[in-house]
Amino acid sequence: MTNFAIELNGISKSFGPVQANKDIDLAVETGTIHGIVGENGAGKSTLMSILYGFYVPDEGSINVFGEPLEFNSSQKAIEAGIGMVHQHFMLGEPFSVLENIILGAEGSFLLGGAMSKARETLLQLSERYGLSVDPDAIVGTLPVGVQQRVEILKALYRGAKVLILDEPTGVLTPQEADALFDILRSLKEQGTTILLITHKLHEIMNVTDSVSVIRRGEMVGHRKTEQTSPEELAELMVGRKVLLEVDKAPAQPKDVALSVQGLNYTDERGIQRLSNVNFDVRAGEILGVAGVSGNGQAFLLEVLSGMHAPSSGRITVNGAPLAKTPDLVRHQSIGHVPEDRQHMGLVTAFPAWESGILGFQASALYCNQGAMKTGLIKEAMGDLMEKFDVRPPNPLLATAKFSGGNQQKIVLAREIDKAPDVLLVGQPTRGVDIGAIEFIHRQIIAMRDAGTAILLVSVELEEVLSLSDRVVAMFDGFCSPDRVTAETDERSLGLLMAGEFERTTSEGMAA
Amino acid sequence: MSQSRELHPLINYGLVPLLQLVLAFAVAGLLIVLIGQNPVQAVQLYITDVLLSPVGIGQSIYYATTLMFTGMAVALAFHAGLFNIGGEGQGLVGGIAMTGIALLMMGHFTGDISLLLPGFLAVPILFLFSALGGAAWAAIPGYLQAYRGSHLVITTIMFNAIAFSLVLFLLTGWFQNPETPGDPKSPLFPESWWLWKLGDFYQYQLIGLEAQYQEFKDAGLKVKDIKAQHADFWNERAMARSMKNSAANVSFLFALLLAVGFWFFVWRTKWGYAIRAVGFNQTAARYGGVNVPRTMVMTVCISGALAGLATTNIILGNGSDSEHVLRETGLVGLGFVGIAVALMGRNHPFGIILAALLFGSLFQWGEVIQLKGQFIRPKLDIDKEIVVALQGLVVLFTGALYLMVVWAVQWFATRILGGWGFVKEEIGEERA
16 A cells, blocks of 8 residues: 555547647545646647546556556446536536435435435535535525535535545635635545635635646646745746746826626526626726626626617717627627637637627628628738737637637637727636736736726636726626726635625615 | 637538438438439439430539529528528419419400510519519518517418419419419410520430430331330320420529528628627617518518519429420429428528529439339339438438537547647637
């Protein structure tokens, strides 16, 4: 017996001509928290999928607690004591916590026995690890942080001694993330081994004992967390030095360019998505919108870009009321970098030159009497792609073939190139790698300095804090009063994100 | 990191369809063996009497013309992510609209023939009305899909049924040819409106009939004996002799022009851009300022217009002098075959032309097998419905089992040829 919970020896995996994992060695000590960082597409997910039995590696072997693991069977991985908490929870929302826990482990066709056994075990687990959850609560009604706890309990119930968490904090407020880290530490104390996959370096520094860095399918470094620094890890991930701080001059705000007063939006199913939202954005400043994903930010952007009509309220752009369709809104000089580039910002099946004119396909710039100026567009796109450092700068390549960061650069290039008066930006760096994040941040700051009013929506608190001049938080469709970014911090913004501000409806009623 | 699954265009667009065809033919051959006939003989007929015979080629082109219209109809809707399988009904209503305006000009309703325009004026009007009729018939399902969410597949199928009833109602009433009560067809269109034939090809029947005629003569029968003893044969031969031209006509050239226009419209105009954006991703299209429901209705209407135009080939371009009439058979099933043509042509006009010619030749093959099979020795006793089975197999292999062949080729290219045959991977670098 070694004291390693997991040992990967020379794992390689290719998909056709692409090598996703190349000769990967990894040893995780029992009872530690081990972080794995790497850029998107570096091969983290492939590696974890191999460990969890979804893929069979071409070469290499895996030992779990000294025993060789049979590949290609999640059942075998579970039996060996591996549990996985996915980024997107695998929970049946209408089911109770207990029902979710026994799902797939019912034992017999009668539920009664499993339920009472599970209730007992759940109680023990909750006590032992300090994971308090009401077993009869309906999962769909629980806050996200608690749902995640249910996922962890589910894995522990199946006897997991090694827990893999895939980007676990993406959906949490800073307070919820802290609570999660407390849980992880207490799990560690009880002897559980934890593999934490993340791209947030401060989480690695905060909670892990050791960390491994993957770059382009290869392990490029193993470090003891206390002996490394975020700068070193970033450099290992990218392969060169990276500037983590955003460098910017103080804003020079001018007139109000975008004004939102008493905005309400109720969707077609009758659910109120935005409640009495008020803010102004001035030319030459960035207003950040912080908040946990799903608190109305997406609807805010879609209303402001003309994709949904507001139910009530007043939106003005340079003093004029907001137009009613995305087409007309664009003519009002509003640019929109949508939250979801894959499903909204781009047509991934189009070649880059066609995606690069989405929204402007009918403008005289690219179109003459309905016929598109194909040659001119391709040439212009080629130049633009060079300018925004899109790789490869090939306008004929299908949009889907570009990596996330480069797709985002195509969207940004398209919107920024038109030099709009107002720029709506949603999650500018979601799924984008550190190297590209730096570039995108610089572009946004440059836009601000050129006098554009920018509304920046992001779930990455660090990003909001480092880019914005003023910041608001959204909670349950309400928008907090603004704070000057320089005078606030992650803690107090976290409270706003959790809804700790006075929420009034348009009628002046407290909600 | 993802793997390049994209095969080289030559393999993807050349080898893969070819393999699919070979598979379809192989299975069809098996069917022929199963019914105790000789598939080699059937293939021989395909080569000698379809591919190498002027009549066969002409007739193939004639069928292909209809299929190009109906194939493009299906393909256009497909680019907007819509499945218009109402080509048959839209063709019928296109025919109704065309016949309506034609009968009006012919004085069928009023007895006034002062509107009987010469061909060069009348034919464009007839083309226009056939397109309008098809578009109008597609507009309702299109509206229901775009604004009410009623599935186009369901509604167009139902509209096919309504169109069949409608045309029968008209052909036994207002549109009925007064000279042929009991035979539901419209009066004959005037000869000056018939479309010019592409060639002076003999009808295929004639070959078989002449062979039979020769056998009778060899057996010592005189003409009047044949007339008396084999009246049916004699009439058939006379009719065949009268149909000297194969039916291929100028609407084939029109369809070719339309195919070029189709390409330009879909890939080189803002409207085509909008259609494809809607087809790939409605959210992105809406984000891009496209009015999605309106684009859907417009696309389905143009699709219906294309299906409606197919009827001009059948009525104005018919190979038989007495058949320049509206009949309840409409597009004779070629509206449905258009789906297969679009499928096999990968919704690209160039592919559609090739697929239409293939399916057109298969149609002609069916006719030849049925009519000439009796006269060759040993006798080939297959119904022309074998072609329907073959078409079904082609659709199966190019459509439902499309990926099976692709996977097989990919497997072969990866495992046996060591990655040869794939497009070289070009994925964006992650550096800024």
